[in-house]
Amino acid sequence: MRLADLHQRLADLGARPVHRDAIIRAWLQGRALADAGTTRQKVADVFPKSLREGLAQLAADLDALAVVRSEHPGGDGSARLLVDIPGGQMIETVLLPRDGVCVSSQVGCAVACRFCMTGRSGLLRQVSSLEIAAQVVQARRRRPVRKVVFMGMGEPAHNLDNVLEAIELLGTHGGIGHKNLVFSTVGDARVFERLPQLRVKPGLALSLHTTRADLREHLLPKAPKLSPDELMALGEAYAREVGYPIQVQWTLLRGINDGDDELEAIPRLFAGKYAVLNLIPFNAMEGEGLAGDDYRRPDGERIVEMVRYLSRHGVLTKVRNSAGQDVDGGCGQLRARAERPERARRLAVVNVGGEGAGCRAAAPGDAAPG
Ligand SMILES: C[S@@+](CC[C@H](N)C(=O)[O-])C[C@H]1O[C@@H](n2cnc3c(N)ncnc32)[C@H](O)[C@@H]1O
Numbered sequence: 574m575r576l577a578d579l580h581q582r583l584a585d586l587g588a589r590p591v592h593r594d595a596i597i598r599a600w601l602q603g604r605a606l607a608d609a610g611t612t613r614q615k616v617a618d619v620f621p622k623s624l625r626e627g628l629a630q631l632a633a634d635l636d637a638l639a640v641v642r643s644e645h646p647g648g649d650g651s652a653r654l655l656v657d658i659p660g661g662q663m664i665e666t667v668l669l670p671r672d673g674v675c676v677s678s679q680v681g682c683a684v685a686c687r688f689c690m691t692g693r694s695g696l697l698r699q700v701s702s703l704e705i706a707a708q709v710v711q712a713r714r715r716r717p718v719r720k721v722v723f724m725g726m727g728e729p730a731h732n733l734d735n736v737l738e739a740i741e742l743l744g745t746h747g748g749i750g751h752k753n754l755v756f757s758t759v760g761d762a763r764v765f766e767r768l769p770q771l772r773v774k775p776g777l778a779l780s781l782h783t784t785r786a787d788l789r790e791h792l793l794p795k796a797p798k799l800s801p802d803e804l805m806a807l808g809e810a811y812a813r814e815v816g817y818p819i820q821v822q823w824t825l826l827r828g829i830n831d832g833d834d835e836l837e838a839i840p841r842l843f844a845g846k847y848a849v850l851n852l853i854p855f856n857a858m859e860g861e862g863l864a865g866d867d868y869r870r871p872d873g874e875r876i877v878e879m880v881r882y883l884s885r886h887g888v889l890t891k892v893r894n895s896a897g898q899d900v901d902g903g904c905g906q907l908r909a910r911a912e913r914p915e916r917a918r919r920l921a922v923v924n925v926g927g928e929g930a931g932c933r934a935a936a937p938g939d940a941a942p943g
């Protein structure tokens with residue numbers, strides 16, 4: 574369901590724009606639709622009878638957009654939700670520490686990054702704007718939400734209309750600060766055209782992973798063929814326009830993008846740019862045929878060394894640990910496990926202890942970089 578469908582539905586029930594907006598606000602804030610006014614009495618006073626009578630069914634239909642199948646609390650204060658969406662598909666939504674939520678924008682993903690579980694299946698289905706918003710609603714029913722990061726399953730640039738509609742909705746009626754909406758992408762020309770035109774301009778996280786164009790083409794085989802230099806230039810223009818820095822994402826793969834060559838090239842790439850660097854230690858799972866069979870994360874000492882070197886050379890660098898690693902923290906892993914119960918018993922999460930992939934425990938914008 575998209576916003577136009579909801580508007581039509583409310584109009585058919587006799588809602589005037591002011592009623593419609595009050596109902597959408599109540600929904601996005603995780604309140605009952607019947608509490609859209611300040612009191613039930615007030616709703617009864619101001620809403621037409623047809624609308625009052627239709628609210629229960631509408632609430633049920635909105636609830637069906639994202640149904641929490643199971644909750645998996647992590648030791649770090651996060652919780653992974655396995656969520657059913659209409660049509661028999663499952664997605665992951667992650668409640669982050671410090672009032673954040675990480676939402677999924679697609680079931681599967683066509684970019685096929687070699688280190689990502691979600692990319693293994695290819696694209697299975699787009700997640701609609703209201704299904705994205707419904708993930709935030711589910712989060713708000715559990716805890717306060719002040720930040721929404723699009724770092725769950727899927728590539729937001731490949732579902733742009735739905736993601737941008739969700740961003741506009743969350744940044745207006747949803748009451749989320751614009752820079753606290755974080756659009757995470759491998760980079761796509763359409764993103765850099767469309768984001769500046771939005772009323773609600775989100776923060777931008779750019780999944781770069783390397784300074785080398787050839788390595789990037791290998792790691793992200795179906796990402797648009799924009800070089801790291803081009804991506805940084807496009808990100809820089811957006812960051813200057815909106816006034817908040819690009820968050821450059823770098824999934825750390827031992828022996829692949831953690832070498833001295835990258836360390837020397839990163840400060841050159843970042844020189845003069847309004848950007849911060851998030852190093853994300855690779856999150857792996859055991860088991861044949863699962864993402865990351867060939868990858869490892871660097872050891873802790875190397876990661877510390879990298880942060881020190883980069884900080885000394887003027888790059889604001891943070892290590893971003895994923896939320897809920899003790900519960901299949903890598904993006905798409907919980908879903909994969911749920912879809913393969915017979916295999917699940919043979920699997921074990923390799924990297925436990927609060928580090929890994931997908932949704933950051935400390936989401937971009939959460940803490941001062943450096
Ligand atoms: C799951 S993606 C979703 C958003 C978007 N498709 C993107 O790539 O930016 C969010 C982040 O998770 C990271 N990621 C995916 N799989 C990972 C893994 N196994 N370990 C660490 N980070 C991972 C990606 O590199 C990306 O920066």
Ligand code: SF4
Binds near residue numbers: 684693726759
């Ligand atoms: S990292 Fe992002 S773009 Fe790459 S496959 Fe996973 S979800 Fe898709």
